[in-house]
Amino acid sequence: MQHRKIAFIGAGNMAQAIIAGLIAGGYPAGLISVCAPSATRREALVARYGVNGSDDNVGCARAADVVVLAVKPQLMAEVCAPLQQNVDFGAKLVLSIAAGVSIARFRALLGEPLNIVRVMPNTPSLVGKGMSGLYAPEEVSRDDREFSAALMGSVGEVCWVGQEEAINGVIAAAGSAPAYFFLFMEAMQQEAERMGFDAATARLLVQQAASGAAALVEASPDTPLSTLRENVTSRGGTTAQALQVFNERQLPQTVADAMRAAVARAREMETLF
Numbered sequence: 001m002q003h004r005k006i007a008f009i010g011a012g013n014m015a016q017a018i019i020a021g022l023i024a025g026g027y028p029a030g031l032i033s034v035c036a037p038s039a040t041r042r043e044a045l046v047a048r049y050g051v052n053g054s055d056d057n058v059g060c061a062r063a064a065d066v067v068v069l070a071v072k073p074q075l076m077a078e079v080c081a082p083l084q085q086n087v088d089f090g091a092k093l094v095l096s097i098a099a100g101v102s103i104a105r106f107r108a109l110l111g112e113p114l115n116i117v118r119v120m121p122n123t124p125s126l127v128g129k130g131m132s133g134l135y136a137p138e139e140v141s142r143d144d145r146e147f148s149a150a151l152m153g154s155v156g157e158v159c160w161v162g163q164e165e166a167i168n169g170v171i172a173a174a175g176s177a178p179a180y181f182f183l184f185m186e187a188m189q190q191e192a193e194r195m196g197f198d199a200a201t202a203r204l205l206v207q208q209a210a211s212g213a214a215a216l217v218e219a220s221p222d223t224p225l226s227t228l229r230e231n232v233t234s235r236g237g238t239t240a241q242a243l244q245v246f247n248e249r250q251l252p253q254t255v256a257d258a259m260r261a262a263v264a265r266a267r268e269m270e271t272l273f
């Protein structure tokens with residue numbers, strides 16, 4: 001991938017996940033800056049990955065070719081105000097990873113012209129297993145699209161969406177999704193502990209079942225998920241009993257409702273921040 005100067009505004013979980021992936025992929029640390037007011041988080045990233053650290057968002061953004069906005073949505077307006085006043089975004093590429101902040105809103109927050117790509121990543125980027133959805137308005141150049149996809153591709157898989165609204169679907173299906181699986185695994189670990197396993201063994205049982213299931217899905221791209229499920233489910237056996245409980249309790253509908261709630265919240269956030 002091309003090497004450009006990248007400034008991360010925000011030093012949180014998601015910025016760390018992307019930085020870790022970039023560094024692991026051989027991206028030069030000297031071309032990456034991380035900016036945040038709190039030294040604790042920022043300096044931890046500087047120490048761990050050898051990137052540059054600063055508390056000066058404006059200075060970092062000015063010096064960068066690519067500005068990655070990685071602060072919480074509710075802070076976006078506050079963070080963008082000084083950037084709009086002091087940074088010429090004309091020749092820069094801006095990537096926002098924030099949920100619930102639209103490109104129309106960024107045009108108001110940062111001014112125009114604005115060369116912006118919306119990215120919706122997830123935290124498994126930290127270990128190179130991220131899933132990112134990207135949306136770019138028509139005017140974003142091929143070069144900038146390719147750079148954005150390569151940047152996120154260095155920490156996992158990417159897919160482009162043709163409509164900005166589809167970013168909210170990416171949030172529901174991938175951005176927020178690791179937390180759904182963690183909740184499921186937490187519940188399983190707790191029950192395994194109640195069954196008498198010590199915490200480490202309970203975690204190992206659940207974690208290996210989960211990562212094994214995901215690996216099997218990846219290794220069987222032409223096999224429907226329902227077939228993989230059926231392959232585990234012996235007639236009259238234990239799995240069938242467990243799945244019957246999930247189905248009686250409407251697990252598929254619960255999952256659908258949860259994903260719709262994530263989309264609804266993303267839409268609501270677009271009106272708030």
Ligand SMILES: NC(=O)C1=CN([C@@H]2O[C@H](COP(=O)(O)OP(=O)(O)OC[C@H]3O[C@@H](n4cnc5c(N)ncnc54)[C@H](O)[C@@H]3O)[C@@H](O)[C@H]2O)C=CC1
Nearest residue numbers: 010011012013014036070071072073097098099121122123
């Ligand atoms: N955590 C996740 O799984 C995902 C998060 N996102 C998006 O990523 C963004 C960041 O989320 P997280 O990393 O989870 O949040 P976080 O709370 O871990 O990190 C936010 C960071 O912003 C920094 N910050 C606060 N005020 C600042 C300022 N004035 N200037 C510069 N930095 C400032 C904080 O020091 C903190 O390091 C959010 O907009 C979220 O919607 C997107 C996809 C997944």
Ligand SMILES: O=C(O)[C@@H]1CCC=N1
Nearest residue numbers: 098099171175176177
């Ligand atoms: O919970 C959130 O709002 C962010 C967006 C996707 C994952 N975390």
